[in-house]
Amino acid sequence: MPEVTSGDGDDSTPEGDVDDGVRVDMISGARMEGLTSMEKIRLILDGVREGNIVILEEGLSPDEESKLIEVTMTEISPDEFSGIEIETYPKSSTKEPGLFERLLGNETTQKLTVIGPANQIETLHKDENLISALVSRK
Amino acid sequence: MGLLTSLKDSITRVTDGLFASGEPKRIGIYGPPNAGKTTLANRIARDWTGDAVGPESHIPHETRRARRKEGVTIERDGKEVTIDIVDTPGVTTKVDYEEFLEHDMEKEDAVRRSREATEGVAEAMHWLREDVDGVIYVLDSTEDPFTQVNTMLIGIIESQELPVLILANKIDKEESDIQRIANAFPQHETIPLSALEGQNMDEVYAKIAEYFA
Numbered sequence: 233m234p235e236v237t238s239g240d241g242d243d244s245t246p247e248g249d250v251d252d253g254v255r256v257d258m259i260s261g262a263r264m265e266g267l268t269s270m271e272k273i274r275l276i277l278d279g280v281r282e283g284n285i286v287i288l289e290e291g292l293s294p295d296e297e298s299k300l301i302e303v304t305m306t307e308i309s310p311d312e313f314s315g316i317e318i319e320t321y322p323k324s325s326t327k328e329p330g331l332f333e334r335l336l337g338n339e340t341t342q343k344l345t346v347i348g349p350a351n352q353i354e355t356l357h358k359d360e361n362l363i364s365a366l367v368s369r370k
Numbered sequence: 371m372g373l374l375t376s377l378k379d380s381i382t383r384v385t386d387g388l389f390a391s392g393e394p395k396r397i398g399i400y401g402p403p404n405a406g407k408t409t410l411a412n413r414i415a416r417d418w419t420g421d422a423v424g425p426e427s428h429i430p431h432e433t434r435r436a437r438r439k440e441g442v443t444i445e446r447d448g449k450e451v452t453i454d455i456v457d458t459p460g461v462t463t464k465v466d467y468e469e470f471l472e473h474d475m476e477k478e479d480a481v482r483r484s485r486e487a488t489e490g491v492a493e494a495m496h497w498l499r500e501d502v503d504g505v506i507y508v509l510d511s512t513e514d515p516f517t518q519v520n521t522m523l524i525g526i527i528e529s530q531e532l533p534v535l536i537l538a539n540k541i542d543k544e545e546s547d548i549q550r551i552a553n554a555f556p557q558h559e560t561i562p563l564s565a566l567e568g569q570n571m572d573e574v575y576a577k578i579a580e581y582f583a
Contacts, residue, residue: 294529297522298495301463305492308465310481315464319518350464358516 254285254352254367261290261342269296273303280316280349281307285367291320291345315350319363394441394452395582398497400527401508402519403460406539408433410508410565411457414578415439417571423457431470431487433459436497446572449579456502459490461519498526504533504582511538511562512545515554524555533581536560537574542567 257279264272272292277300279286292300300318308315320343346353346363357364399407411423423439425432439455465487470480498505505527509515527534535558538551542564552560561577563570 294522294526295499298499298526301461301522302492302495304463305465305488305495308484308488310467310484314466315462317518318463318522320521350466355518358518 256285258287273300285348288345291343317350317353318347320345394454395503397453397504398456398502399506405508405510406565407508411455413565418442434486434490444575446576446579449583451579451583458494507536508539510540512543515551535581538562
């Protein structure tokens with residue numbers, strides 16, 4: 233059975249026999265709220281490099297996504313870590329924020345995001361309403 | 371919504387005008403691996419300066435360093451723009467050296483190539499945040515455009531408020547589907563072309579002059 237952690241502020245990492253399955257960390261928006269961009273990226277990559285699937289309730293901002301790609305690239309190492317697979321729902325064209333939402337800072341980055349090791353997660357289908365992925369053990 | 375979009379476009383154009391100067395605009399050519407970015411960069415550079423930017427290849431990540439061709443002046447329909455073309459490595463979230471082994475490469479070469487590719491992608495992302503004035507986003511029109519990398523990259527470009535021109539490349543191929551790209555990014559205009567065959571380059575140059583002048 234996958235082990236699920238809620239990330240409720242407790243920094244301890246539940247220990248489990250991860251050899252029996254794939255661990256899934258579901259990280260709430262509240263948990264990410266007080267973190268800097270680099271802390272968020274570190275939290276994600278540390279989990280993914282351990283072979284975990286990380287699910288973010290609220291996703292990352294475009295700038296953070298850009299930095300995540302950049303940092304991921306610097307950490308890729310032959311036979312150790314080949315990068316990440318990341319999936320979010322595509323942005324709906326009907327939900328594009330207007331000028332005033334953006335000026336007032338009301339633009340939301342909320343989008344459920346799934347991130348995993350590139351060699352363990354394969355996207356089977358993705359549309360605006362559904363992400364279907366195949367996750368394998370290391 | 372339509373009014374707000376028009377207002378936003380107007381403000382963007384006015385802001386762009388305020389920052390316009392005689393300096394060449396640095397235009398990054400971005401897109402996924404094997405979309406034809408270097409073929410396009412070479413086509414533009416050869417058409418307007420007679421020189422090429424870099425070697426082209428069907429092997430992914432042939433371009434592993436951002437390459438620049440400076441001072442390319444493009445003139446169309448009375449509009450003129452001088453740009454520095456920045457041909458960037460194909461953006462991806464993963465690089466596995468074993469993929470290069472499929473192209474008859476020795477392991478040592480494949481590992482070196484993958485290391486250079488990762489450095490190149492990191493550099494390209496940094497350029498996108500710091501050092502480009504506009505983006506030409508190149509997509510292979512025979513491939514599904516609804517990928518995470520495309521979604522993220524277009525989102526990043528939009529968040530930087532950079533002018534972006536989306537090009538549907540490889541229209542010379544039978545499987546080409548321009549409408550699929552137009553549907554994926556309806557907020558942007560999609561220009562079809564074949565950089566390899568030189569098809570529809572007149573419209574591409576007209577749009578470059580219009581968007582980046």
